Amino acid sequence: MEHKALRDICLSIPDGQFIGIIGHTGSGKSTLMQHLNGLLKASEGAIYYNGEDIYEKGYDLKKLRSKVGLVFQYPEYQLFEVDVISDVMFGPRNQGLSDTDAKARAEEALRMVGLPEETWEKSPFELSGGQKRRAAIAGVLAMRPEVLILDEPTAGLDPEGRDDLFRQIRALHDEEGMTILLVSHSMDDVARYTDQVLVLDHGELKMTGTPEEIFRRYKELETMGLGAPQITYLVHELKDIGIRFESRPDTVDEMRDAILKLYKEAGGKLGKEVR
Amino acid sequence: MLRDITLGQYYPVDSVIHRLDPRVKLLATLIYLISLFVMNSFTGYLIAALVLAVLVKLSRVPFRFMTRGLKSIIIVLLISVSFNLFLTPGTELVRFGFLRITREGLRIALMMGVRLILLVLGSSLMTLTTTPNQLTDGLEKGLGILKRVGVPVHEIAMMMSIALRFIPILVEETDKIMKAQQARGADFESGNIIQRAKAMVPILVPLFISAFRRANDLAMAMEARCYRGGEGRTKMKPLHYERRDRIAYTVIELYLVICVILRMVPGVPV
Known part of the structure; x- marks a missing residue:
């Protein structure tokens, strides 16, 4: 007991x-x-x-x-x-x-x-x-x-x-x-x-x-009834369709920077102005 | 620290006594307690003790659990026994200085001790074998007659079960508040009695507020589920008597008869 x-x-x-x-x-x-x-x-x-x-x-x-x-x-x-x-x-x-x-x-x-x-x-x-x-x-x-x-x-x-x-x-x-x-x-x-x-x-x-190290193992976290931040899931879904980030963003701010970086690397050819 | 308190100390096993209708157990306990006060001979107490022993055996509650209730009355027991032992006038048996023990004193003290122990054991047998819910159900149905004279039996029973249900919640809450205040440096263990009483304020105020809040929430939740008192309310587990309950009633009657006979027969002061 x-x-x-x-x-x-x-x-x-x-x-x-x-x-x-x-x-x-x-x-x-x-x-x-x-x-x-x-x-x-x-x-x-x-x-x-x-x-x-x-x-x-x-x-x-x-x-x-x-x-x-x-x-x-x-x-x-x-x-x-x-x-x-x-x-x-x-x-x-x-x-x-x-x-x-x-x-x-x-x-x-x-x-x-x-x-x-x-x-x-x-x-x-x-x-x-x-x-x-x-x-x-x-x-x-x-x-x-x-x-x-x-x-x-x-x-x-x-x-x-x-x-x-x-x-x-x-x-x-x-x-x-x-x-x-x-x-x-x-x-x-x-x-x-x-x-x-x-x-x-x-x-x-x-x-x-x-946090980065921990949330990378989100599959393990899920078996414990936990999860990862929304952004982490988004990153993984983007990866599945071929969009990869160098960093591993877990928060909205990090994600914004990562996307902007990708955008700049692509030469800003996506048309609209991004602030 | 507060978690050690055991109230509504139901001991969950399956036994004949556990399965008895709570009304039977309530009546049996009542009669048993009265019989202990009416009896005036050791033969009577011997019978009462034997009856209790058989019931405890039947209930399959370990004896260790039964005696737990005795711990709380040990001081009362010692005081009443020693008062009777030393202060009863009569034929002197022994003497230690100003203290003297008389034959009558010894007899009364012994009886008093046995009576108190049986009282506690008898009533704990009931609480150990009956869940608080069964108990209030039994009370509600058993006292149903009083409804005719305007006693709000259902409401009283409902209040009792709510109160019982809330004891563990409030104990837990007290524990939490105490810890929170200790985290702010409160000290409940040192100081004189006035300082200690003052130290209770930071516990009692939040506790009362939370009790009121919970009561309010509960009332709202009950109303939201259309509770409006006992009228027309059906039960999920309605009480009805079985064969074993009728047998139990016969046993109770038998016990009552024996008690009355013992009391009536003159010249058995043993």
Whole structure:
């Protein structure tokens, strides 16, 4: 009857990377996430953060949790305070900061997620779905984590809200140098935003590599109930009718560049002007 | 941590007891519990214990599962037994300092202990062999008479089954919220009682909100499927009595008769 949610997982996460984690429902993604900040304890094995074993006696797990920020799926369901700003201050306060410092941190975090100032004093329950989501993410960011783990951060958001949020997450990575782990079901988003991809299947780490390397093996991914970005499929279909690209585009932008390149090589003889 | 709580602890095996009509089991449990309070002799408790032992054997539920329920009452059991043991006046048997044990105290304490243990075992036998759904179905049908005097039996039964259904969902939800707040540095394990009570606010507020949201969604989903109370509603698995249920009723009657006789016969205080 014993069920192992995860087994033989061996991975290292270098500073400053943007890592995507994909896997079918029940593949152990969320379980893995919760191990990384010590919410769940592995029955065997060890986890090192900055070289320190987090299972060592006397290791400060509370501190680890503020360094490794974890945003759960549908994080807006954890909001509880009377107004947005106090809710975001919850994390910094737990870190032992004074009210003024906590408030400064909260404001900084709210700006990072792009929540307009007029919403800060409102009750979190008055906000729209997307705004609630941002407030909840700010609640984790306010602790100034070095690593940010996001479990399906855009689930249930409209396309515009999704793009916005991803852009901000990308900015956290590019500008603040945060290490980001993103769990997602959207192959397109993973291809578009991440530098490295981990593929989990039935609790095992099946593949690691750049999105390009991973999505090249889309046939294998399909056997795990996953797939590849739309563009990857398009590339393969074009290949079947004889159109080949030098690069292996996985995102719309890469595809555009590849097509333009082909077009230019062909001497632009296709008639219409392409901008 | 919260997942360890077992409520609605149905033990799924196939046995005569499991297949009995829930109404029979409800009535049997009720009579059994009453009989435990009415009895005043060890002979009576011996019979009650034997009956229970036979039923447990028939139900094919491992004894280990039966005794699980006892763990939760161990403190109550110890307190009530020791109070009766030391504080009952009567003929003195032994004495340790100011504590004295009397013949009467010993008798009452023993009876009390046996009674409590049988009470818990008896009622857990029912919950172990009856699914919560069967239980509410049985209640609804069994209490059908009360409908005539205006008691909304169907609604009460429906509320019960919904409540039971929601327990695991809310437990899971609590677990999730606790983890999310812990990820924000919340601490539920240290501090004095006031600090700990305060630490519950970040769990309780989201939990209540989600409970209301779920209740709202459920009500909507039920209405969308034309639910409008018990009137004219048919059942997928209607309850009806089989031969084994009639036999069970006879056994219950027999047990009742024995209890009454034991109680009536004078001079059996053993």
